[in-house]
Structure formats: C-alpha cells, structure tokens
Amino acid sequence: MNLNLVKKIICLLLGLCVLTGCEPTQSKEQTMYHWIETLQTCSKADPKLYPAVDPEAVALFDQAAKDDKAIPKFTPQEDIVKRYQQAADKGYWLAMHNLAMSYYQGDGIEEDEEKALYWFKEIEKLGISEGYTNMALVYRKGIGVPVDLDKYREYLIKAARAGDADSQFYLGHDLYEMQRQNKIYQSYALKMWQCAADQGHKQAHFFLAIHYEDDNPSTAYRYYLRGAKAGDGGCLRALANAYGHEDKEPTFNLQQDNARSVCLINLNEKVRDNPDLTFPNLDELCPGTVPQPNEMK
Numbered sequence: 001m002n003l004n005l006v007k008k009i010i011c012l013l014l015g016l017c018v019l020t021g022c023e024p025t026q027s028k029e030q031t032m033y034h035w036i037e038t039l040q041t042c043s044k045a046d047p048k049l050y051p052a053v054d055p056e057a058v059a060l061f062d063q064a065a066k067d068d069k070a071i072p073k074f075t076p077q078e079d080i081v082k083r084y085q086q087a088a089d090k091g092y093w094l095a096m097h098n099l100a101m102s103y104y105q106g107d108g109i110e111e112d113e114e115k116a117l118y119w120f121k122e123i124e125k126l127g128i129s130e131g132y133t134n135m136a137l138v139y140r141k142g143i144g145v146p147v148d149l150d151k152y153r154e155y156l157i158k159a160a161r162a163g164d165a166d167s168q169f170y171l172g173h174d175l176y177e178m179q180r181q182n183k184i185y186q187s188y189a190l191k192m193w194q195c196a197a198d199q200g201h202k203q204a205h206f207f208l209a210i211h212y213e214d215d216n217p218s219t220a221y222r223y224y225l226r227g228a229k230a231g232d233g234g235c236l237r238a239l240a241n242a243y244g245h246e247d248k249e250p251t252f253n254l255q256q257d258n259a260r261s262v263c264l265i266n267l268n269e270k271v272r273d274n275p276d277l278t279f280p281n282l283d284e285l286c287p288g289t290v291p292q293p294n295e296m297k
Contacts, residue, residue: 039195042195043160043161043168045130045164046162049128050126050128053091060084061094064095088122096119097120097130101116114144117144117145129159136155153174156171157171168192168201173207174189176211193208203227217253221252229278231275236264240268244257244261253296255292256290264286
C-alpha cells in the first residue's frame with residue numbers, strides 16, 4: 001500500500017477519534033476504575049454514619065417486614081405499606097427503602113415513581129452507602145428520572161467505595177462484562193466480587209466459583225462451600241450435584257456422597273422459602289459420610 005495513503009488513513013482515524021471522543025471515553029473509563037487496581041483493603045460500611053433510630057420505628061418496620069415475608073401472607077399488603085410509611089416518617093432508612101420500592105412496584109399502594117424517587121433521595125441525604133446504591137438503581141431503571149447510565153455508574157462506584165456489598169457485587173458484574181474491551185477489567189471484577197463475598201454476599205461466592213470452575217476446581221469448590229454456608233441456593237445446588245455425581249456436572253474430584261447431596265438439596269429447599277437463611281454450621285448439618293481428598297476437606 002502507498003505510504004502516503006497509509007498516513008492519510010491514520011490521520012483520518014485519529015481525526016475521527018478527536019471528533020467522536022473515542023480516546024477520552026477510554027481514558028475516562030480507565031480513570032473511573034483505576035482505584036480498584038490499587039485497592040489494598042476492601043471498604044465496609046461505616047456504622048457510625050447511620051443515624052440513631054426511634055425504637056418505635058424499628059418495631060413498626062420489623063412487624064411490617066415480618067408480615068411481608070410471611071408464607072402464606074395473612075396481612076393485607078396495604079396494611080404492611082402503612083407500617084412502612086409510619087416507620088419511614090420517623091426517619092428509619094430501611095422503612096424508607098421498602099416504602100420507595102412499594103411505590104415503584106405499585107405493591108400495596110398506587111404506583112408512583114415520583115414518590116418512590118422522593119424516598120430514595122431521602123435515604124441519599126443520610127450519607128449512607130445504601131443511599132448511593134438506591135440512586136444507582138434510580139438512574140439505571142429511570143425511576144422518576146430519565147435513564148442515565150453515566151450517573152448510574154457514578155453512584156454504583158460511590159456506593160461500592162463506601163462499602164455497600166450489593167454495589168460491590170453489581171460493579172463486579174458490570175466489570176466482568178467489560179473484559180472484552182480490556183482484560184484488566186476481569187481482575188477488577190474479581191476484586192469487587194471478593195470484597196462483596198468477604199461481607200457475606202451470597203451471589204458473589206457463586207460468581208467467583210463459576211469463574212474458577214474450569215481452571216482451578218479446588219478454588220471453585222471452596223467458593224461454592226463458602227457460598228453454601230452463606231445461604232446461596234446456587235452454591236447449595238452446585239455442591240449437591242458434585243457430591244451426587246450428577247451427569248455433566250463438575251465433581252471437583254469429590255468422592256460420591258449421596259447422603260450429603262440429599263442434605264444439601266433439602267437445605268436449598270429451605271432457602272427457597274426463606275432467602276435470609278445461612279448455614280455457618282453446614283458441616284454439622286450435612287456431615288460427610290465418605291472420606292474426601294485432603295484438598296477438599
């Protein structure tokens with residue numbers, strides 16, 4: 001190819017980058033996430049930032065939340081939302097969140113995105129990590145505002161840096177999807193998932209396990225085990241399949257142990273009914289009945 005023509009093509013491409021902002025966009029992304037590369041210690045939410053709560057508000061919220069999770073549900077959803085409203089009016093941020101979600105979903109009250117946005121913003125004013133997480137949701141879903149993915153990312157990063165485990169997990173998920181652009185995003189994603197897992201986030205263990213499943217089965221197994229203890233249904237099912245030697249499912253070099261497999265399946269059924277369950281004493285609840293390789297103990 002003619003050298004002058006090559007030079008003209010290069011100049012044209014560089015000119016397009018200047019016009020479209022392709023270089024600044026890449027630089028902005030790398031700058032936006034660079035703090036993860038230098039992260040030495042995972043952030044955790046500062047309990048001192050949370051305002052004191054009226055005991056009456058806590059009692060109202062606890063009763064509403066209990067009735068909301070009941071299976072079958074006997075209390076009308078409208079009455080549950082009224083309790084959330086009463087507790088929110090007393091400044092309890094958890095009640096504010098549930099009330100905002102009720103307005104957003106139209107659950108027990110007329111759907112109203114403006115009122116949902118109002119309560120999400122009230123939580124943000126408290127300066128706690130969950131407030132930033134909620135605002136990330138607002139801009140991701142367009143709740144009372146136009147969808148704005150730049151603001152979504154800004155709030156998600158702010159929440160993750162403030163120590164919110166959910167935001168650390170979802171930021172990790174977004175970064176993992178970006179690894180096709182630059183392999184470094186995979187390492188960032190794994191760091192964020194690890195930060196979330198260290199705080200007991202159920203799904204973070206599951207996604208870490210999936211990542212290591214092919215290249216490092218023993219590491220994957222350990223993440224599945226930790227996730228199972230944290231009460232993640234996916235981790236419980238994966239271990240049940242491994243111990244049961246189900247077809248086409250990874251066994252992680254485990255000896256078949258049908259008794260433990262059935263026990264894990266039963267625990268998974270309990271998690272379906274009560275997602276808040278955890279099993280820190282999993283090895284006592286589902287003791288192994290077959291000797292396993294040393295690396296799997």
